[in-house]
Amino acid sequence: MRCFASAVRTAPRVLARGRRVGPPAGQQARCASDMAGSDELDQVEPDKLKRTPLYDMHVAHGAKMVPFAGYMMPLQYEGHSLSDSHHFTRQHASLFDVSHMVQHLFRGPAAAAFLERVTPSAWASMGHMQSRLTTFLWPGSGGIVDDSVITRIGENEYYVVTNGACLDKDSEYLDRELGSFGGDVEWARLDGSGLVALQGPKAAELLKQVLATDVDLGALYFGNAVWAKLKLVDGSQSHPVLVSRGGYTGEDGFEISLNGKLYPALETTSQVVAALLKVAGPDSLRLAGLGARDSLRLEAGMCLYGQDLDDSTTPVEAGLSWIIPPARRQTGGFHGAEVILPQLTRNKEGGPGIQRRRVGFVVEGAPAREGADVQNSDGQSVGLITSGVPSPTLGKNIAMGYIKSTLPTGAELDIIVRGRKRRAVVTKMPFVPTRYVKAASGRGRKR
Secondary structure, X not given: OOOOOOOOEEOOOOOOOOOOOOOOOOOOOOOOOOOOOOHHHHOOOHHHOEOOOOHHHHHHOXXXXXXXXXXXXXXXXXXXXXXXXXXXXXXXXXXXXXOOOEEEEEEOOOHHHHHHHHOOXXXXXXXXXXXXXXXXEOOOXXXXXXXXXXXXXXXXXXXXXXXXXXXXXXXXXXXHHHHHHOOOOEEEEOOOOEEEEEEOOOHHHHHHHHEOOOOOHHHOOOOEEEEXXXXXXXXXXXOOEEEXXXXXXXXXXXXXXXXXXXXXXXXXXHHHHHHHHHHHOOOOOEEEOHHHHHHHHHHOOOOOEOOOEOOOOOOOOOOOHHHOOHHHHHHOOOOOHHHHHXXXXXXXXXXXXOOEEEEEEEEXXXXXXXXXEEEOXXXXXXXXXXXXXXXXXXXXXXXXXXXXXXXXXXXXXXXXXXXXEEEEEEEOOOOOOOOOOOOOOOOOOOO
8 A cells, every 4th residue: 555645756867976975064963963952952942943743732741842853842741750751661651752753755666776875774675564774874984874764665665764853964965865876766755744652561552452454463573564544532543654663762662654745644643642542541651752762762772863873983883783784795885885894894803893882881970971081090081972861770870982992891981970080881782671572583673
């Protein structure tokens, strides 16, 4: 079933005159800042920020709204602390509004070839209705333009989700890359669409209650998707929506995409959320905001673009080598392959390897935040913190960052927090075991 708009923008066929080897001059490494409460976004007047289809519902439920990725988004809800929402998600289920994320459709005979040029993943051989995490890459440097989840929804059709804070940057990148590609590819950005994430151990049980389509959720594994209609509060059924098993919390869950190009996403997204809240009740399902989402994703060892990933970082440095399948390692042909593929061979195996790697930390004392310096016992800088939070699940301060690749897991280092040294131990991630529902083969990974 084709559930996307037929009116799409055809990519220009003009060939580029020169090959760009990195971000355009003046391109910010960060995507308009992807963190709520950043200094840059705090200065933006609220009436100049966009609103998701669920804005009114957030306000009605007592949400504390903050600027995030160009939108007014809920940080937390009245009566529930950040740790309350975090624990509730781990124990029951929460609904997250992620409609600020950008949804795209690529289709055409050359769609897979285009995606295999700008990412290191394999799309032509991908199974129908499967999803994968990947990264868009800069030519020459192999730096990460943005991370993305891509789902194959048809023979030559791919549904793509990118970060909302990178909207302008990604759009310019894709325009430029499509222009120089020259193949038969159509690209549509599905602006005005809704996207909600149902996350937690009760997610499948709750989703099943609103399914109007016969879907065997027991056979819908992590990294797979299905088209389905949902029962709405007024007794009607939704248009077909894309339901993908996965999420950004480390818990079992689903992301539900509502295409604003086909039907009013404003109304339908609110109706879907209202239906889920009604069948679940407040003891099983709550709305949750950015605060809980950030602590959950960090416990799961997941990256946030603009902090843990940026234009100067390659997938190998970021610990994302697994997104590059064996076939692509043999054939290359993607942007930055000349840099990325040699990095896969470690120094001790005769290759260049990498100079830095992404790791986790357990930190004593005050929590380490983005930008904190990591030092060895001699006071030499050996790394940098990119994300850090107090972990509600572990009752410890955890962080993520980059250190020299020669430093082993278990190494004891110092992190400079507010001018004071705090002892930290290099730790494997995830900090909290993930609970994805996978097929017996264990295939499928997502951010």
